[in-house]
Amino acid sequence: MNDVRDAIDAETAIHYRTCPLCEATCGLEITMKGGSVARIRGDRDDVFSHGFLCPKGSTLKQLHEDPDRLRAPMIRRGSPDDPESWEAVSWDDAFAEIEQRLLTVMGEHGRDALALYLGNPNVHNLGGALYNRAVLRAAATKNIYSASTVDQMPKHVSSGLLFGSPDAIPVPDLDRTDHLLMLGANPWESNGSLCTAPDFPGRVKAIQERGGKVVVVDPRRTRTAKEADEHLFIRPGTDAFLLCGLLHVLFAEGLVSLGDVIDHVDAAAVDAVRAAVEPFTAAGVAAVTGIDAATIERLARELAVAASAAVYGRIGTHTVAFGTLASWAVDALNLLTGNLDRPGGAMFPLAAHASKPRPPKPGRGFSTGRHTSRVKGYPEVRSELPVATLADEIETVGEGQVRAVITIAGNPVLSTPDSGRLAAALATLDFMVSVDPYLNETTRFAHVILPPPSPLARSHYDVAFTTLSVRNVANWSEPIVDTDQPQEHEILARLALVLGGQGAGADPAIVDELLLHGALERSQKDRNGSARPAAELVALLEATEPTDRLIEALVRCGPYGDGFGENPDGLNFSSLRDNPHGIDLGPLQPRVPEVLRTTSGTIELAPPAIMEDMRRLVRALEELPAETAEHAADGSPDTTMLLVGRRHVRSNNSWMHNVNVLVKGKERCTLQINPADASRLGLDDGGSAKVASSVGSLVAVVEVTSDVMPGVVSLPHGWGHAQPGTRLSIAAEHAGVNTNVLTDGAVLDPLSGNAVLNAIPVTLAPA
C-alpha cells in the first residue's frame, strides 16, 4: 500500500489554467507534485498571454495554502472585535442560521431591509459571475450595491447612453494602433482594466517599436508614464476638461472625421457636441488642467492625423466628480477622429459566450432612475444604488431601513468612501452574511461567513473579461485540486433558495436548472419559428458541473458555437476542454451597427443626460481657475493638497495582502509628495504626516518623490489592516492606512452614482 502511495505522490502533472486574479487573464502552467503545487509559471503556449505573468500570478499556491483562508462556515457568537467569537459549523447549520435570522429580519421589516453588496472578485470567478443573478432575484430588494460604483460605473453609463448597452464598451485595439493616448491608467501596475490585454506593457512597447506614439496623462509619473513617449502632469479631477478641450480643437480646426461610422451618427448630434464643447478653449482648459494650450492643440492634432489612434481612460478618469462626462468624451474623441470601430482604433470585442450578432435594429436603449435610494434619492443605475450611500441606508431610521446585509466577495470597509462610518454602521446590523474566504475588515461584522473553495479547486472561464478583450479568445480551465468545500455556485444557489423561501435544505439543482434553461431559452428567442426547446438542448450537453454546463450552453449558442449541431465546425465543450492553452478567435472586427441597442438604432453621440451635465462642467471651468489662483496667492504656506490613489503590481485592491511574498520588503502604503511641497510643509522622507479631509484623518508615512506633481499627494487604496477581530496574520504585519477614511461618501458623479475617490482636498501637517 505504501509503495502505491509513494508512486502516486511522486507523480508530477502539469495543468494549464487562466489566472483569475486580474483582468489580464494570463495563462498559467501549474506543476503539481504529490497533490501539491510545485511550480507556477506563465504558459508559453497560451494563445493570448504567450508566457507573460506578473508577480501575483505565481502566488495562487500561497493563496491556496494560506492557513488563514477559511475552510469551513463560521458563526459569530460574540463581539466582532474578538477573534475568539467565531465557531466553525457545518454547512447545514450555517444555512439554517441564515434562514432563521435573515427571514426573521425580512419578515418583520420587508425585503428592502436587506442590502446586498457584490465585490470585485465576483467578476473573476465563474460561480459569482453566473449565479449572483439568482441571489439578487431571490432577494427582491432594491438595496443592491457593488464595487462598480467605486470603479467603472461611469463607463457603463456612457456606453449605455452612446450605444444603448452599458456593456458595449469599446477597447483600444492595442495590437494595431499607431497612437495611444492614456488618461488615469497605469497598466504597468494594474495590468490593464476595461481592456483585457495580457502583457499590456509589451503591447504598448510594440506600438513604439512599430513607429507609433504613446502619450500618458496622469498627476503622477507612473511606471507607465516613464515608458511612454510623452508624459503630461494634469491637475487631478480635470480629465473631462482636457478631453473636451481636445474635442474643441478638433471642431475649431476642421479636424473632425466620423470615419466608417458616419452613417450611424446623426449630424445634429455632431452639431450638439460642437456647441457643447465651445466653451472649452485650449487657453481656458489650460488654466484648469495645468497643461498648456499649445500642448492641448498639439495632442488633438496628433490624434486627428495619426494613421490610427485610440484614446483610453481608466480609473483616474472615472472615480472623479465628472467621471461619466470624461468617459463619454473618451468615446466621442475616438468617434470624431474616425477611430471608433476600426482596426487600430477603439473596437467592440465579441466573446465566445456572447449572444450571436443579430440584424441591426433599434433596441430598448438605456435609462437610469427606475427607483431611487430611500435617504438621499440617488437614482438606480443598472439596478444598483451607489455604495457610497449604504451607510446612510443602514443608519437612517424609518420604513425601509437596511437591517441586514449580505456581502459576496467584497471588502467595502476598505474600498468604499468614508469607510470608518460604514464600519460603524455594519456593527449595528441585526444580521449579516458574508460569502468570503477570509475573516477581514468587513466580514468580521458578519454573523455567518460562508467560505468558497480555493481558486485552484474551481473550473474557470472568463465571463467578464473576454467581453473587454483586445483579441477575441476563449479559454476554459478545469479544477486541479479536490476540495471538500461546496463550490461557490452551490453556496450562492443555497443562499438564493433561502432568500426565495424554499428553505435551507432545498436542492441547489433547482437553481442550476433554472439558470440553464433560462440561458438556453434566451439564446433561442430571435429564431422565431426555428427555436429549439431548451430541454432538447440540455440533453445534448457534455459538461457535468453546473457552471460548466452553463458556459457550454452559452458558447454553443454563441457567435462561434456549433449551434448544437447546426455549425459542426463551431465551438463546443470538447473544443474548450481539448485546448488548454485557449482558442484564438482572431483580432477584433467592426461591429457597428449590429452592436447598437439605442432606441434610434444609431450611436447617440449627444445624449440629453450628457448634454445637461456639460453645464456643470462649464460652470466648473469658470470657477476652478479662480480657486487655483486663490491657493497660489496666499502668502502663508498652503497646506491644502489634492489626494489621488495609486496601484502597485503586487497588490490587488485589499485582498492579496495576506500573501507574504507579495507584501514583504519596502513599505508600499506611503504618502507620496513632491519635494517642493514636502519642504514647504516641513515633511521629511520616512517621517509621518497627518492627513485630514472633510470627513476623517490618518497618519501616514511620507515618501518624498518628484514622481508626483506639485500640489498633489498619493496614497494607495486597500490598506488599513490589523483591525481587531480579523484573521489576516500577514496583512496585519503590513497594515498600512485606509485611504477611504478620507473620501467623502456624500460626493458622487451624479450620472453614475460613482464615488469620488480621486482629487480629494486634504490638509497636511507633520505628525
Ligand code: SF4
Ligand atoms: S497580470 Fe493578472 S492575470 Fe496575469 S498573472 Fe498577473 S494577476 Fe494573473
